[in-house]
Amino acid sequence: MKNSLKKRLYQVAIIILFIFLIFPFYRAKCEEADSKEEAVNSIQNIFENRNKAILNGDLKLIEGNYDKNTRYGTWAYEHEEKKMKYLKNWEEKQNVKFIQISPDIMIKRIRGKDNKYSVNLICSTEYSYIYENDPKLINKFRIGTSHILNIAKRSEGWIITKEWYKDPFADSLNLNNLKVDNVNQYIQSQNKRDFSNIGDRRKGAVEYADKYCGIASEKEYGYSYNRKYRNYNSQGGDCANFASQILHEGSKFRKTSSWNYDKTGATASWINAGGFKDYMIYSGRASLIAHGSYEKVYKASYKLLPGDFVAYEKKGDITHISVVTGADSKGYSLVSCHNTDRNRVPWDLGWSDKNIKFWLVHVNY
Structure with missing residues (x-):
């Protein structure tokens, strides 16, 4: 009888030890996993906002996605602004309109804690466009990019504090030097x-x-x-x-x-x-x-x-x-x-x- 009681007391002691020592550690791990998942979901939203900004020509859609109080966050935002302007110029030259831009993101690695993460990812983006004088035919192409970015959670939400990727549009400045009317008339014909x-x-x-x-x-x-x-x-x-x-x-x-x-x-x-x-x-x-x-x-x-x-x-x-x-x-x-x-x-x-x-x-x- 005494041995049985001792065994039960030992089991209770183990449970109490788990609650006070192990459970907080386990809970912290779960919270960290939830935070990572939240960061990943936010990255998906940020990439989708970028594409909406291109389609709508509205930079306000992405302003809140960058830490513009830091040099690197500002540079990342300005790069997206430049890309958006270039694509708009190319649309005018070609007399086309982008109608959908769909990103497929794969996280390769995510590291960090305390709602601050460094992320390596790849993004395969499908662009769909139509010619203004033939809108029924949809054209599609795909561009793949590798990204290294830092993301942090602030009171206003998750924002990018730093980003690097090899941009396929980086060699483009503008199309203002072209005789756009002559070019797009020929293409349309x-x-x-x-x-x-x-x-x-x-x-x-x-x-x-x-x-x-x-x-x-x-x-x-x-x-x-x-x-x-x-x-x-x-x-x-x-x-x-x-x-x-x-x-x-x-x-x-x-x-x-x-x-x-x-x-x-x-x-x-x-x-x-x-x-x-x-x-x-x-x-x-x-x-x-x-x-x-x-x-x-x-x-x-x-x-x-x-x-x-x-x-x-x-x-x-x-x-x-x-x-x-x-x-x-x-x-x-x-x-x-x-x-x-x-x-x-x-x-x-x-x-x-x-x-x-x-x-x-x-x-x-």
């Missing part, structure tokens, strides 16, 4: 193009690009690159590497001693944007359609076919390569690329600086 009769090798290029354009690809592909190849983003960029993969894996172009990739590395013409452009043209595997400023080449861009490519020149250097993967409802060429990941994006979007020149290149299949 064009018709949808039919690519159903292109060869299998060109189709293979498009299929490969769709599958492996990283964060800009469809969710079913895992937002990842082809793991057979190295990712060169940390070494200056992966755009030429991806273009080379598209032509080799998708279009079955054979490697050569000059244009090659293996386990030991890659040749310059495989991974360098300028080297890729020069090799393709001088080897005879491609030929130049047009070269120059946007106003000089935009009419020639309608000659581009899926599997061709565009090279982007800044201050005399080729800094980027995109591969043509389709055309929109007005026949305007669309491209896909790495860093920043783009999937079937209008070929000049994000490259509207007046000092940028374009190389439109036809690949000889």
Whole structure:
């Protein structure tokens, strides 16, 4: 009887110990988990507000999402303001209207406490737009971005105190230097193009690009690159590497001693944007359609076919390569690329600086 009583008293003591020592720790953990979940939900709301601001042209929708009392919070807000103005200018040049912008966010890591968190995430954003004179046909493209941001809870709610991401529109200043009326009148006069009769090798290029354009690809592909190849983003960029993969894996172009990739590395013409452009043209595997400023080449861009490519020149250097993967409802060429990941994006979007020149290149299949 005594032993039974002692056992019960021991059990009660354990319960009391749990209540006074362990339960507060457990409760704190639960509260921290709730706080993280709240922060994640707030990030989703902030990204959606950004897109609403673009669609409505209303900066007030995002002002409260940033800590404008700090330098980094102000910079993050000003960057979104600049992006919104650029997209508005591009809409006017193209005579289109964005009708929906949908973000798909994946949190890769979240760390912190006391309602202050550092977050790594990726965002695959689908943009939908229509041409003003043909609103029934909806065009879509996707852009993928990687973000590092700090978020904190204040009395007014969760706000961003710092953010960094490689913005696909960062190379764009404005479109005021263009004769917009002439450009959009020409674009509006064009018709949808039919690519159903292109060869299998060109189709293979498009299929490969769709599958492996990283964060800009469809969710079913895992937002990842082809793991057979190295990712060169940390070494200056992966755009030429991806273009080379598209032509080799998708279009079955054979490697050569000059244009090659293996386990030991890659040749310059495989991974360098300028080297890729020069090799393709001088080897005879491609030929130049047009070269120059946007106003000089935009009419020639309608000659581009899926599997061709565009090279982007800044201050005399080729800094980027995109591969043509389709055309929109007005026949305007669309491209896909790495860093920043783009999937079937209008070929000049994000490259509207007046000092940028374009190389439109036809690949000889």
